[in-house]
Amino acid sequence: MSAESWKIVLPCTRLEAEALASATDPFPTMDEPPVLNTLEPDETRPEEWLLEAYSEGQPTAETIAAVQALVPSAARIKPVVEKVEAQDWVTLSQAGLEPIRAGRFYVHTSAHADDIPEDATVFHIEAGRAFGTGHHYTTTGCLMMLDRLKRQGARHAMIADVGTGTGLLAFAAMSLWPRAHALATDIDPVSIEVTEENADANPIDRSRLALAVAEGVDHDLYRQLAPFDLVIANILAQPLIELAPSIAATLDAGGTLILAGLLNTQADAVAGAYRREGMRLADTIRNGDWSILMMRKRRRVR
Template sequence: MSAEQIDSWKVTLPCTRAEAEAIDAGEFALDAVLMTTEVVEDDKERWRLDAYMENEPDAAMLAALRALAPSAGAIAPVIEPLTAEDWVKMSQEGLEPIREGQFVVHTSAHPVDAPEGGRAFLIDAGRAFGTGHHATTSGCLRMLDAMAEQAFSSVIDVGTGTGLLAFAAAHLWSEARIVATDIDPSAIEVTQANAVANAIAGIELIVADGALSDAITARAPYDLVIANILAGPLVSMAPELAAIADVRATIVLAGLLETQREQVVAAFAGCGCTLQDVDRRGDWTILRLQAGASRYVPSTPPDPKGRDGWALDI
């Protein structure tokens, strides 16, 4: 392979489930995309860490990755140069269609027809999180499908990633105003491209950090708020998410581990929200809450500087 052909690099190390969970739930100042995978089902010791980066990994990068998987010990990391074709092929391999209620989510490599009365979404793996293959996203799809008979007129998907959950909402509630936001401009670009690929129109796309943007608050209140991000940001963002929710609005939260459930529920309880339903998927948990009988007004204005970064990168 000539140097001109190399598009990016991949580093692979074995890890344990505990290490994978810490990686998935953490924020790391690494110039790399981190992914963890269960190698042997129900084996806590057989997991894998893959790190993707634009430049050839140097000693500092390899040391940082080793620190994330100390169980690997003296095992040498596998370092692979990748071409653009390698990346596309690899990103689609093994991503079989996901079926949740009336939805099926597939990649270009595994096309399928929509179920009768349902909807198929083409979501290829790429720059943004949310292909439907992670338990948080698939669990949100199931949660939305279970609410199909309810009526919603104004929906916001905070941290939309690929746009998948906003697309599902648009299918279920075709007359509703749908807003999809993300802190990452590239995620909004991906959502726009996915909307075109899936013939979905009318979703308002906003680049915003959390829910404090004027473009978001101007469209409030929302009677359905979806936030599939991370537990820490969910806790710190609880006041601003509750503040844009309408009276008795439904709030769907994901991106949290079961061990983090109480902390997240308590944060939203402090904003007048009550827990209505829980969908636990392995170590991950999806929550459905209901906003209070009156619009929540924070006692002090939410401070975005007090939050952690909130993009879910799994």
């Protein structure tokens, strides 16, 4: 960013902070949206978080209002708006992230490249421009569900990762089923750029990985490669509900679907939307306030 970097600060709840961590595009109408960071300033008050929004140049009233709209709990609170030293705030906000261990998976940044467990499947996902480093409950929960599937003896040959973020979940699935082909897509072009960079930084067979910018599953590659026997969709509850018919249609009979980005209180509504598309709930992982659902598409009875 330039020397004219500004910060908007508002209090928020823990649930609001976690929802923002899963949001793929909180400012869909902005050409140059603020960079968001959430933090827990006092561990003795786990429900009281802060939202920081960094912008290049002094934020307009419209930008401030858009940031404030993200945290309804602060609707009547005047935000703090101040000039700050210019930095790459997305990378800075994630630079201190500790490695995570989820089942057999170990995800780290370059800051922790010297202490890697020998028994782990390892991914180097640098802090950067896209969501999905493994540090949010939803991403970690998806890794746990993939690990569980493999331990149960599941086999998959055609995989789709809808809303891939950094590519991590697609990479994890490909490591479990190395002969499988995978399609990873995201509505955000930056995410696809980041996924390409991360694929180069990890032992990923690029000949088995296709990438595309797509809204949901609306892309020719989905139509060409379907049906899939494993689909991962780590998005948000409402988009998952809206996409239920199209996502379910990409699955083969008997195929497996992992759904994430939904709070525990939203799990029944999301599962219900997919049951109406001929799917059944096969497993659930609850990770903090977030649910990861594993569903299976019913086989047609002849």
